[in-house]
Each structure stands twice: as structure tokens, then as C-alpha cells.
Amino acid sequence: WDFTTASDDSVQRYLLHTDAHFGKRVRVFTQLQSAISSGRTGGPRPTDDDRLDAHQTFLDLKFGDEAKSLTFRLGRHEMEFGSGRLISAGEGLNVRRSFDGVRVIYRQGPWLVNGQVNKLVSIKRGLFNDGPDWSQTFWGVGATRPRPKMHGGHQFAYIGLDRKEGRFDQGSGRELRHTVIARAFGASDNTAGHFDYNFDTIFQLGTFMIAGRE
8 A cells, every 4th residue: 555645736646556476486466546636727637647547467477586587477567767767657747657568577696687568558537447558669678787885786778669659840650769778876875975876878769750751
């Protein structure tokens, strides 16, 4: 159970989940979300209000042990790459984001590797009517290695995006984007005090084709 509220414009968010484990290999996770916004001039934004819906519902199948394991996740789940600048659950939004798709999680020693293909869940006003956005598909792979001495670690990721209705100043058309991320993060305590650091290097390339043009 998670409850978040803010006084500005009467923003509230409720999350209620169940987490069932059947032995060491099978896990079923479900989570409901209710986000409520009232009092905002002009009415709530799409990311402010979603009265009741299934935020996460997924099945995990795990093979191996704590030292080396492979997990297959199928269903609706939250996703975050790197520091979350491009893809994340959107903690700053009243309606948290989730994705429909397949995820593979591999752990060996200090390394954690994720590979996944997903579609962003589209938020629709009403009850239990959110669904995948069929106009865009995300896929990618990422690897994280913690560095205990630096109280942080390193991350490397690739993200692909196929968006059928990309919109730019030139017009609307199909967008195919590739993103490569390298990240270093951590914390340090010294005589000068405590500080956290996060360095993101992001490189993007892709194509954009306006409908009706070669």
C-alpha cells in the first residue's frame, strides 16, 4: 500500500499491490493505481487523473540461484533505464507510467542485465480502461555493475523507439530512433561534506520519414 498526496490542486495518488510467490521460481505481482486531481485551472492534465486502473500485473519465471539467475517477466510493469531521463515510471507525475511487454533479467555476480520489448500504457479517463499505445514500441538492453567503494556504479544501455506518428516542425511521419547511454553515479563523504553525483552520456541517431515522401 502506498499513498501520496499534495496540497497543490488537491493531487492524490493511491497504490495497492499484492505480491505472491509460489516456490522459488514463480511470482505473480498485481498493483492497482488511483490518481485523483481536482481544483486545477483548466482541469486535470492526462498525467494528473486516472481514477482506478491496473498499474502493474505481471508473471515472473525465475531459473537459477542468487549467484546466477535468469528471470522472464511477462505483463504490465514499470521500467526505468539509466537515471530515468528518457524512460521511467515518472515519479514526478501523479499517474505513474507502466509498460506492457516482455522483460528478461539476467544476474551473474555483480552484473545485472535487462533486455525488453514494451509498449507504453496509454492513460484514459475512466475505470480499468488503460491499454497499450499501439503507435509506438520500445526495445532495449541495459547492464549495471555496482561499485561499492564509490557507493554507486556504472550503467550502459541501448534503447530503440519505433513511433508511427512522430510529430516535428517538418510534419508528421514515422520516427525510428536509437539511443546509447553510458552512466556513472555514486556518492562521496569527505571532510568537505557529502555529495552525490550522476554523469549521463547520451548519443542518439535515427530517421524520420514524412508520410507520402520518399
